[in-house]
Amino acid sequence: MVGNKAVVYVGPGEVEVRDIGFPDLVLRDGPGVNPLNVGRKCEHGVILKVVTTNICGSDQHMVRGRTTAPSGLVLGHEITGEIIEVGRDVEFLKKGDLVSVPFNIACGRCRTCKKGDTHVCLNVNPDRPGSAYGYVDMGGWVGGQSEYVMVPYADFQLLKFPDKDQAMEKIRDLTMLSDIFPTGYHGAVSAGVTTGSTVYVAGAGPVGLAAAHSAQLLGASVVIVGDLNEERLAQARSFGCETVNLSLHDNLGEQIEQILGVPEVDCAIDCVGFEAHGHGKNHTEAPATVLNSIMEVTSVGGRLGIPGLYVTGDPGAIDDDAKIGSLKIRIGLGWAKAHTFVTGQTPVMRYHYQLMKSILSGKAQIAKAVNATVISLDEAPQGYNYFDKGAARKFVLDPHGLVK
Incomplete structure (x- = not known):
């Protein structure tokens, strides 16, 4: 047998x-x-x-x-x-x-x-x-x-x-x-990436890297990848991405402005999910960080692709709300900026x-x-x-x- x-x-x-x-x-x-x-x-x-x-x-x-x-x-x-x-x-x-x-x-x-x-x-x-x-x-x-x-x-x-x-x-x-490749690509398509787009990708893990490469395939003019891990950011730079080390900087918009001249992008992709951390040298787990930060830096009328995983049961979460997937998301900001959100499995x-x-x-x-x-x-x-x-x-x- x-x-x-x-x-x-x-x-x-x-x-x-x-x-x-x-x-x-x-x-x-x-x-x-x-x-x-x-x-x-x-x-x-x-x-x-x-x-x-x-x-x-x-x-x-x-x-x-x-x-x-x-x-x-x-x-x-x-x-x-x-x-x-x-x-x-x-x-x-x-x-x-x-x-x-x-x-x-x-x-x-x-x-x-x-x-x-x-x-x-x-x-x-x-x-x-x-x-x-x-x-x-x-x-x-x-x-x-x-x-x-x-x-x-x-x-x-x-x-x-x-x-x-x-x-x-x-x-x-x-x-x-x-x-991983369809997931990254779906994130980019959901975010509306097209010829000339400026794109922010949250997370330089494999899905984030796949999303960044997908954005390039779709014609993005600039792809910026943010992460807390310098080794992973170096991997993103190896195929032509701009990067932001979020363990060193807590203001994402300022870092994007240094790259693009303006503190916003056309669209953004969340490739982190529910184990997100805050920004800066003393960062700790803060599961809504990525969702809130990409709303802040995405232009009015922009789209947010969210292939990053969010769950309904997390026994290791930081509080009782997060344990059932209830996060402190600034939905009012997304509403005010007329953002489109696309979530779920690919x-x-x-x-x-x-x-x-x-x-x-x-x-x-x-x-x-x-x-x-x-x-x-x-x-x-x-x-x-x-x-x-x-x-x-x-x-x-x-x-x-x-x-x-």
């Missing part, structure tokens, strides 16, 4: 690599699986041999103990793999196909999926619209930081790469299509085909932008540790040693 090693959340600050057993085309009971999803048959699904799977900042929120994730949850929602088993009801995919898996799980049949809002599918999570692999309160679909994983609704969801050899040559870039399928073509043509250099760093599955706990300490890297797990 073939085993299946996977990265499992144990408790705050701790992950382990364990054997979880080979998957089949049924959602079995396990940590975090919604009881109403237990036993769900997935003949519309496939089994993948995982080629690459990435560590995400959203995973890190769980590992820090900042969500209600249960011990034993199998992590990982950024998955690229080769199909090794095909369900009875799969018609258009076959064994051997190399595919990218959107992190959103979507049935393709409900009202929202038919509208293209695959990030809020109505049929895959009994708790709320929307679902994802290996994530708390998302229905319990088993994560993909593993050697093998089951993926449902395969015909609808999976993005097949047209040439396997070409794809493996570009795999460090293509692995970003499952989440509908990956809206973007991944175009972004794949951009990668294969050489136009997009997302692996370079986010400093993709390949490690083995067994090195995942170390990767989580480095990432938590602010490493300017996007860790890509290679469970079978297939990446050159």
Whole structure:
């Protein structure tokens, strides 16, 4: 019997690599699986041999103990793999196909999926619209930081790469299509980035870097990235961004004025989320900081893209309001400036085909932008540790040693 090693959340600050057993085309009971999803048959699904799977900042929120994730949850929602088993009801995919898996799980049949809002599918999570692999309160679909994983609704969801050899040559870039690249791109599109735009990106983690690169692809004239981590800011400068070190400066508008001549930008993107800190040398956690600061520096009538994660349950929050996701946001300022806000999961399928073509043509250099760093599955706990300490890297797990 073939085993299946996977990265499992144990408790705050701790992950382990364990054997979880080979998957089949049924959602079995396990940590975090919604009881109403237990036993769900997935003949519309496939089994993948995982080629690459990435560590995400959203995973890190769980590992820090900042969500209600249960011990034993199998992590990982950024998955690229080769199909090794095909369900009875799969018609258009076959064994051997190399595919990218959107992190959103979507049935393709409900009202929202038919509208293209695959990030809020109505049929895959009994708790709320929307679902994802290996994530708390998302229905319990088993994560993909593993050697093998089951993926449902395969015909609808999976993005097949047209040439396997070409794809493996570009795999460090293509692995970003499952989440980070579409998420950054969605943030930029939601913010209204277009030719000549001036853009502020809050956060120089992997999603922030992906948003910054996306803004460049969309024609922005100047992209400014703000963060508290100088190593990550250096990574943003490596592909042409301006930067602001917010651990040294507490007035964002003044720093933007030094770059642009005016203290505002056309649009802004929040790539930080609910674990935001205040600005300045003595910064502490202040979860509404980014939302309030981007309203302050975005011009009247501007748009705010908010792909950064905000949750409804944060046991480690600084106060009782923040524990349920209630933050002190200056909504009056946003109203007065007629801002448009776009929040929520990214509908990956809206973007991944175009972004794949951009990668294969050489136009997009997302692996370079986010400093993709390949490690083995067994090195995942170390990767989580480095990432938590602010490493300017996007860790890509290679469970079978297939990446050159």
